[in-house]
């Protein structure tokens with residue numbers, strides 16, 4: 001994870017390559033040819049690849065069996081979170097995510113339930129159109145819709161929908177306390193509690 | 204011509220064809236693996252243990268693929284071109300002594316199909332005829348990239364024919380024979396009598412020309428995949444393309460036999476050790492083909508011509524002249 005976070009390219013040992021001027025006259029060109037012939041640059045190339053072969057430091061990830069660790073900010077297929085306190089769904093059906101979605105791929109419907117609360121009656125995301133920009137997660141006031149780490153979402157047709165029930169954290173997983181908070185786009189920054197200022201009562 | 208000789212020759216031909224077709228397949232496996240390791244990859248891993256059966260999978264794929272003859276191609280030439288490549292590659296093998304002679308069930312076997320007295324000339328000549336494969340294939344394909352590639356192939360092959368011919372002339376002058384068996388006997392006295400010590404320039408020139416004639420990196424301009432799709436093979440599919448491939452790999456193997464036979468003592472005195480030494484040398488030269496492919500970039504066509512006509516050919520001529528002078532006095 002450290003390597004992911006280091007964005008500082010300035011002091012990574014970059015330097016300008018020393019390039020000689022090109023010879024213009026015949027004698028200069030001849031000298032360059034002779035120099036290059038006997039300097040053995042070709043053998044440097046041979047040695048480099050041979051060294052890598054002997055070192056056998058293979059970087060292949062055999063994908064279906066092995067997977068790269070992905071960053072917590074990775075934006076893959078969405079998830080719907082539940083409240084830690086009551087296990088109830090966090091989504092209040094405000095519709096902000098539907099409004100902001102620049103690909104217009106969220107469709108939702110709401111109704112008033114028996115307790116006179118707004119409730120989501122249907123909610124789908126067309127993953128075929130979603131560009132995984134993260135605006136929905138950022139705009140959501142309840143931290144309800146977030147991105148998850150599941151990127152293997154191939155399907156046999158272009159319009160590939162995901163339903164509310166599939167995104168929602170399963171209740172047993174919630175009971176086990178295994179719901180993961182999203183650390184990426186739109187989430188609360190760490191130590192936010194300490195930084196919150198109370199509104200003075202004088203207002 | 205007695206029957207025993209006929210039967211022996213037929214058996215040798217069949218064995219050679221089978222062994223080198225199989226080797227061409229296994230050669231692709233080694234090429235992929237070695238290139239992969241040099242580039243810190245794993246190469247084929249999924250078919251069979253360590254991907255060993257990948258060759259079989261490729262074979263099945265090549266054999267069962269549809270054989271497409273595009274609409275505007277000159278069909279007869281288009282169809283015959285890959286056969287020329289593969290056939291000439293194997294024909295060239297007829298004059299190569301692969302192993303020292305050995306006795307099996309009281310019968311002495313010479314592992315050379317025809318010890319003709321113009322051996323080396325024949326090998327180089329037939330390999331040069333192989334030029335017609337890529338050239339006719341590219342010209343008949345009705346595809347401008349194939350045509351470009353065919354033109355390049357003609358240029359490269361003809362140019363480097365000159366270099367390889369002149370380079371090998373000096374050793375021929377020393378040995379005084381064109382038969383590869385005679386070459387081998389000339390150097391039978393151990394490492395000290397290898398021709399490479401007296402003809403280092405010819406050795407290097409011939410080696411360089413071998414890269415051009417097999418069309419391998421750094422002279423991979425013929426089927427220059429990174430620039431003109433697959434060169435002359437663009438329009439080919441299935442087994443016809445596979446024949447080009449087998450031809451290329453068989454050529455690599457044969458030239459890897461020829462270089463040690465001419466310059467590095469061949470199979471030496473003909474003992475079992477000598478036979479293994481020849482196989483070892485062959486393996487090294489084959490490995491070197493793969494090694495350079497991982498390490499070196501391709502040169503431009505004009506650089507290739509420049510190298511051939513302005514550097515290598517003069518060097519080869521000077522080498523021949525000096526050899527002649529030394530032999531005269």
Ligand code: SF4
Pocket residue numbers: 100101102103104105106125129130131132133134135136137
């Ligand atoms: S990630 Fe972007 S495109 Fe996808 S549903 Fe959210 S707002 Fe729409």
Ligand code: SF4
Pocket residue numbers: 090091092093094095096097098139140141142143144145
């Ligand atoms: S997911 Fe968030 S933004 Fe979308 S309707 Fe529910 S609460 Fe509103």
